[in-house]
Amino acid sequence: MNFVVFAGGVGGAKLSHGMARSVGAGLLTVIVNTADDLEMHGLHISPDLDTVMYTLAGIANPETGWGIAGDTFGNFEMLQKLGMQPWFRLGDRDLAVHMTRTQLIKEGRTLSEAVALLSQRLGIESRILPMTNDRVRTIVDTDEGLFSFQEYFVKARWQPTVRSLIYEGAEEAEPLPQAVRAVETASTIIIAPSNLYLSIDPILSMNDVKDALLNASAPIIAVTPIIGGEAVKGPAAKLMRELGEEPSAAAVAEHYADFINGFVLDERDAHLKAEIEDMGVGVLVTDTLMKDEDDRARLACEVVNFADQLRPEKLGGCRLDQSALNAGADDSKLPSDVQNP
Amino acid sequence: MNFVVFAGGVGGAKLSHGMARSVGAGLLTVIVNTADDLEMHGLHISPDLDTVMYTLAGIANPETGWGIAGDTFGNFEMLQKLGMQPWFRLGDRDLAVHMTRTQLIKEGRTLSEAVALLSQRLGIESRILPMTNDRVRTIVDTDEGLFSFQEYFVKARWQPTVRSLIYEGAEEAEPLPQAVRAVETASTIIIAPSNLYLSIDPILSMNDVKDALLNASAPIIAVTPIIGGEAVKGPAAKLMRELGEEPSAAAVAEHYADFINGFVLDERDAHLKAEIEDMGVGVLVTDTLMKDEDDRARLACEVVNFADQLRPEKLGGCRLDQSALNAGADDSKLPSDVQNP
Numbered sequence: 001m002n003f004v005v006f007a008g009g010v011g012g013a014k015l016s017h018g019m020a021r022s023v024g025a026g027l028l029t030v031i032v033n034t035a036d037d038l039e040m041h042g043l044h045i046s047p048d049l050d051t052v053m054y055t056l057a058g059i060a061n062p063e064t065g066w067g068i069a070g071d072t073f074g075n076f077e078m079l080q081k082l083g084m085q086p087w088f089r090l091g092d093r094d095l096a097v098h099m100t101r102t103q104l105i106k107e108g109r110t111l112s113e114a115v116a117l118l119s120q121r122l123g124i125e126s127r128i129l130p131m132t133n134d135r136v137r138t139i140v141d142t143d144e145g146l147f148s149f150q151e152y153f154v155k156a157r158w159q160p161t162v163r164s165l166i167y168e169g170a171e172e173a174e175p176l177p178q179a180v181r182a183v184e185t186a187s188t189i190i191i192a193p194s195n196l197y198l199s200i201d202p203i204l205s206m207n208d209v210k211d212a213l214l215n216a217s218a219p220i221i222a223v224t225p226i227i228g229g230e231a232v233k234g235p236a237a238k239l240m241r242e243l244g245e246e247p248s249a250a251a252v253a254e255h256y257a258d259f260i261n262g263f264v265l266d267e268r269d270a271h272l273k274a275e276i277e278d279m280g281v282g283v284l285v286t287d288t289l290m291k292d293e294d295d296r297a298r299l300a301c302e303v304v305n306f307a308d309q310l311r312p313e314k315l316g317g318c319r320l321d322q323s324a325l326n327a328g329a330d331d332s333k334l335p336s337d338v339q340n341p
Numbered sequence: 342m343n344f345v346v347f348a349g350g351v352g353g354a355k356l357s358h359g360m361a362r363s364v365g366a367g368l369l370t371v372i373v374n375t376a377d378d379l380e381m382h383g384l385h386i387s388p389d390l391d392t393v394m395y396t397l398a399g400i401a402n403p404e405t406g407w408g409i410a411g412d413t414f415g416n417f418e419m420l421q422k423l424g425m426q427p428w429f430r431l432g433d434r435d436l437a438v439h440m441t442r443t444q445l446i447k448e449g450r451t452l453s454e455a456v457a458l459l460s461q462r463l464g465i466e467s468r469i470l471p472m473t474n475d476r477v478r479t480i481v482d483t484d485e486g487l488f489s490f491q492e493y494f495v496k497a498r499w500q501p502t503v504r505s506l507i508y509e510g511a512e513e514a515e516p517l518p519q520a521v522r523a524v525e526t527a528s529t530i531i532i533a534p535s536n537l538y539l540s541i542d543p544i545l546s547m548n549d550v551k552d553a554l555l556n557a558s559a560p561i562i563a564v565t566p567i568i569g570g571e572a573v574k575g576p577a578a579k580l581m582r583e584l585g586e587e588p589s590a591a592a593v594a595e596h597y598a599d600f601i602n603g604f605v606l607d608e609r610d611a612h613l614k615a616e617i618e619d620m621g622v623g624v625l626v627t628d629t630l631m632k633d634e635d636d637r638a639r640l641a642c643e644v645v646n647f648a649d650q651l652r653p654e655k656l657g658g659c660r661l662d663q664s665a666l667n668a669g670a671d672d673s674k675l676p677s678d679v680q681n682p
Contacts, residue, residue, distance in 0.1 A: 041440045042383040042447070074413045078437030083460045084444065096419030099382045104424065106383070121423045180456040 001027055003304070004186040004218075008033045009048045010065040010233055011225055011290075012054035012192035016126070017301075018296030019190070020056055023304055025125035030056075033194070034130045035138040035151040035167055037203035038087055043098040043107055047150070048096060048199065049115055049130055057122040061269020068093045087155045092237045112176055118278065129182070131203045134173035138202055140165040149198070158235040167196055170205040183212040188307040191222035193288060195236045196255050197243070201314045213259045219310040221262040221303055222290055224249040228268050232289065249323070250275045257281055261310045264288060264303055282310050342368055344645070345559075349374045349540020350567055351574055352397035353533035356644075357467070358639030360531070361397055364645060366466035370523040371397075373451070374535070375471045376479040376508055376543035377490040381429055384439040385446055389489070389540065390471055391438060391457055398463040406574065409434045428496045453517055468524070471504045472544045475514035479543055480507040480546040490539070499576040505581045506538055511546040515571040524553040528624040529648040532563035534629060536577045537596050538584070554600045562603040562644055565629055566591040569609050573630065584655075593617045598622055605629060605644055623651050637667045 003023050005016050007030050014248040016030045033048045044180035047066060054060035054068055061067045068294060074201035079086045091096065097118065097335030109132040117130050140152040142160035152158060161317040183189060194200055204210050213220060226249045244253045253263040253276040262282040266289070273283045290296045343605035344364050346357050348371050357371045381412045388407060395401035395409055412432030412470055420427045429613055431439065434531045438459065445455035445671040451474040460469050475628045481493040493499060498563040522532060545551050554561060567590045572578040578588035589596070594604040606613060614624045625647040631637045 014366045063515065068419075072413050072415045072433065074433035075437045075440075076418065078409075078434035079441065082437060083442045084437075084441055090411065092415035092436075093419035094435070096416045096423060096425075097414075099427050103382060118423065331598060333482065 001187045002182070002185065003028050004182050004189045005030045005192050006190070006200055006203055007031065007048070007052055007192040008036075008052045008195075009192030011223075012048070012199065013060065014135065014290045015190065015192045015223060015295050015300055016052055017055045017293070018290065018298070019063075019304075020126050021293075021297040022074055022301040025056070026127040029179075030126060030128050031131055031176075031179045031203060032128060032175060033199045033282070034132060035136045035170070036153070036198065037135075038148065038150045040266030042102070043095075044111075045088070045090075045098050045132070046101065046111070046115075049128065050094070052128055053097075053115070053119060053122060053124065056111070056119075056124045056126055056128065056165075059122070061153040063137045063267050067091045068097075088150060112178070127178075127182075129176050129179045130181060132173045132175050132206060132207075132321040133203045136167055136169040136202060136206070137175045138198060139168050141166060153198075153235075158238065161240055164243070165201070167202045167205045171207065174204050175203075175206045175209050180212045183209070183216050186216060186218040188275065188304060189216055189220040190303055190307075191219050191220065191256060191260065193223040193224060193232065194224040195231070195234055195239070196252055197236070197239050197289055198234075219261040219307040220259060221265040221307050221310075222256045222260045222283075223262060223299070223303060224252055224266055224269070226252055226269075228287065234302060248272065253279060261307055264299075264306065282306070289313070313314065342528045343523070343526065344369050345523050346371045346533050347531070347535075347541055347544055348372065348389070348393055348533040349377075349535030349624045349679050350401045350470045352564075353389070353535040353540065354393045354401065355631045355637050356531065356533045356564060356641055357393055359631065359639070359641030360645075361467050362634075362638040363642040366397070369467040370520075370527075371458045371467060371469050372517075372520045372523065372544060373469060373471055374540045374543050375473060376477045376511070377494070378476075378478070379429070379489065379491045379537065380582070381431075384436075384443045384450070386429070386431075387442065387452070387456075389473070389481075390469065391435070392514060393469055394438075394456070394460060394465065397460075397465045397467055397469065398430045400463070408432045409438075411553050429491060439622045446649075453519070468519075468523075471518050472520060472550075473514045473516050473547060475510060477493070477508055477510040477543060477547070479513045479539060480509050482507060494539075499579065503580055504541070505584070508546045511543060512548065514547050516544075516547045516550050521549055524550070524557050527557060527559040530554070530559050530561040530643055530647060531555060531648075532561065532597060532601065534564040534566040534573065535565060536575055536580070537573070537593055538580050539575075549599065560602040560648040561600055562605060562625075562648050562651075563594065563601045563639070564605040564644060565593055565610070566609055566628065567593055568607040589613065594620060594622055603647055605640075605647065621646070 019028050028053055032052050037046045059068050061069045071093045075092050101114045104236050113132050114135055126185045138149040140147040140163050144160040225236050229247050240247040249265050249269045250272045257279040263276050266286045267285055269288050270285045275282050360369050364474050373388045373393050400409050401574045402410045412434045416433050442455045452471050479490040481488040482505045485501040566577050570588050581588040590606050593615045598620040604617050605625045608626050608628050611626045617624050627643050
């Protein structure tokens with residue numbers, strides 16, 4: 001058995017962490033968006049890769065969604081004092097990760113090799129793969145002009161109105177061969193509750209990735225990043241509106257409908273179930289909010305069991321530690337509503 | 342009136358700080374060795390420039406002689422954790438200075454322009470000049486092979502036996518024009534108590550610098566870095582022995598004798614006075630140890646007044662704040678022994 005998660009930043013990292021706990025870290029491959037990578041201070045910074053890496057290593061800052069828990073900001077404060085007007089807040093320890101990655105790449109390693117080495121040194125058992133070792137960059141076309149992704153996201157705080165998104169370099173980029181192979185041989189593929197345009201589409205926009213998904217024998221399940229018409233975090237709903245979509249879980253399901261087998265809908269959106277089933281997609285209705293670590297494991301386990309119901313032979317479900325689930329049960333979570341159309 | 346100090350690291354920084362206090366920061370130009378600069382993590386690091394800069398800005402770490410007081414080391418610790426085996430200990434704030442300098446140079450500024458901007462942002466009134474904007478690097482030829490300066494100094498803790506020193510690039514390097522002009526127009530020139538081979542000779546090894554000193558109208562005073570046959574700090578005495586010189590203040594005076602007018606000898610070496618005077622060099626005997634900030638100002642003031650005695654017309658001596666001197670007097674410092682051969 002091996003499990004593949006397509007992930008962007010925080011939502012993808014949380015579900016991946018839940019997967020590592022519920023199915024076993026060694027069985028998990030996370031394919032991560034790199035189209036929001038940036039170069040700054042001569043450093044190669046990979047925000048989504050780092051969020052996944054820090055989360056799986058158990059060192060992520062739970063308050064910010066980025067960076068390392070307990071990190072200090074002496075460097076950032078000094079850059080400010082020196083008049084550099086830094087707009088991308090890097091912690092002192094976080095910076096060391098960027099310095100190490102940049103050094104490894106300068107020494108001739110690929111990004112994926114650098115990530116493997118960093119993961120190993122951080123004690124991560126799961127396999128974290130950048131979507132590609134080539135350069136793909138999301139360019140945001142807005143009413144205020146073109147922005148690089150991080151300028152749009154961090155500097156402009158995603159306030160400009162978006163007209164379109166360009167995944168620069170995606171057509172020429174070679175998706176990471178190990179990632180394509182992981183999709184081909186997966187027993188379950190999960191599209192994390194990440195931003196569909198900013199995190200997942202850049203991965204899908206590369207040649208062969210969509211084909212690999214369409215040809216995959218494993219059930220493919222997408223988890224909604226939208227609850228009650230709003231994004232759990234970030235600009236997903238705002239972007240959907242600006243790009244002419246209705247910001248709803250159903251629109252997300254529609255967006256993925258040609259290649260997913262199942263969709264995980266939040267219980268607050270249960271009324272959309274039939275609409276999504278009409279797309280030929282199985283629906284699991286459950287609490288998709290991951291407020292704590294037990295939520296992550298519980299949701300991951302439900303998604304894995306849901307996938308099991310969408311294939312001819314069951315694989316035995318997830319191996320979630322029962323003590324973790326019991327801790328979750330104290331929050332009086334309802335049994336999930338699993339249905340197969 | 343303008344005062345020029347040739348400086349390396351800690352000793353040069355301390356005397357420069359004393360000069361800034363005693364003659365007025367705005368009248369001071371410090372010409373700093375850059376032959377121990379290094380590139381690390383893609384950053385341009387200038388240890389001697391930074392030591393002078395931090396000291397004049399009042400933010401130097403008094404315990405280590407390098408780095409910024411109160412700096413944190415989260416970055417360094419994380420690099421260690423990531424297996425990078427960093428051997429050059431950079432504080433988080435210190436790192437911000439290297440990032441800023443590197444960024445400014447990448448944007449097309451020269452090293453001297455970057456230093457000017459950094460100095461301004463740190464509130465430094467004195468003028469700090471790198472000896473050149475070109476690349477000069479001290480290579481240390483030892484019984485264990487060739488070392489870059491910092492590998493010899495930091496990594497090998499200056500333990501290998503030195504056979505010779507090579508100032509790579511010095512012949513092709515253009516000394517900073519402002520530095521040459523400062524020497525030509527100075528009213529007093531001071532060679533700081535820095536390592537003669539590692540800090541001062543790299544500056545002197547560039548074309549035009551020695552000529553400018555030989556043609557300078559200002560008195561040129563060297564302050565001994567050797568007391569009682571030992572270096573106040575660092576490998577100066579060890580190097581003298583290895584390079585076949587007797588490690589003594591007299592040998593330092595001899596080393597500079599062709600261009601200096603005066604030599605400041607420590608009171609513990611008063612017996613060497615006649616020997617140095619026989620070289621045709623005036624001698625000031627005083628306490629040259631700079632244990633605290635008042636020592637720096639007192640020594641600087643004595644050096645300035647000594648220089649005044651070595652020229653036809655006096656310039657009025659130094660403007661040391663008397664309250665500072667009085668604080669120093671509590672340590673029962675003796676009046677200095679000023680003599681002109």
